[in-house]
Amino acid sequence: MSSTEMEAPEAAGLGDRLRARRQAAGLSLAALAEATGLTKGYLSKVERGVGQPSIGTIYRLADALGLPAAQLLTHGGPPSALADITRASPATPPQDGDLLLRPLFPSNTGQLIALEMWPPLQARPSQDTSTHAGEELLHVLSGQMEILFENQTLLLNTGDTLRFDARRPHRTRSLGPQRARVLLVLVEG
Incomplete structure (x- = not known):
């Protein structure tokens, strides 16, 4: 799988969340790789914020860890009972690269x-x-x-x-x- 370019905070956040959830589940990189059909090297890249998996791969990872995909895609705090707002922040994608x-x-x-x-x-x-x-x-x-x-x-x-x-x-x-x-x-x- 190819690596994906992503803004650093989001990439690091996804990788950090994946690593924390994997470790909380008591799984090694090799065990998670076996459970998902992904390579250990690819999972290591994702955890380091170097690779961005496809949405389908995020769902496979979440499934293997027994949690909703939202817990890997987002920071995990509870939504407000009234309304949530996220203020605009610039995001300029590179011309080339992956998802x-x-x-x-x-x-x-x-x-x-x-x-x-x-x-x-x-x-x-x-x-x-x-x-x-x-x-x-x-x-x-x-x-x-x-x-x-x-x-x-x-x-x-x-x-x-x-x-x-x-x-x-x-x-x-x-x-x-x-x-x-x-x-x-x-x-x-």
Whole structure:
């Protein structure tokens, strides 16, 4: 699997959360690798903040650790009973590189997960498709992207919205010279 570029705080946060949850479960890197079908080297990169797994891989990791994916994707504090607000912070993706994800509600632990996503310019290999329980909603904020299913490819332009069953294997990529900027909403099922 290829490494992914991500803003340092988010990358380190995901890696730190993965390591803490793995250690709390009493698992070595080798044991987690065996449970998920991932390599020990790849998991080490993710824990060090060097690699960003796909959403499907995050769900596989969470499944192996027996916790909701939101506990790996976000900082884990309880959401407010009234409302949560996350103030804007700049996020400029690099022109090249792999998937870039940024949690929009870093303390969310509910069933709804909102991320800002910049799909890579090159699609991930077919063996690295995302598939997980629940639903996904993609809303293209800027740019153009495609989503590749097994036997179907859909083109999405700025302003387009797609909802689908996330158990359907899928991959995304940006089209054109600029990476697309996408609102990704996951509802765990």
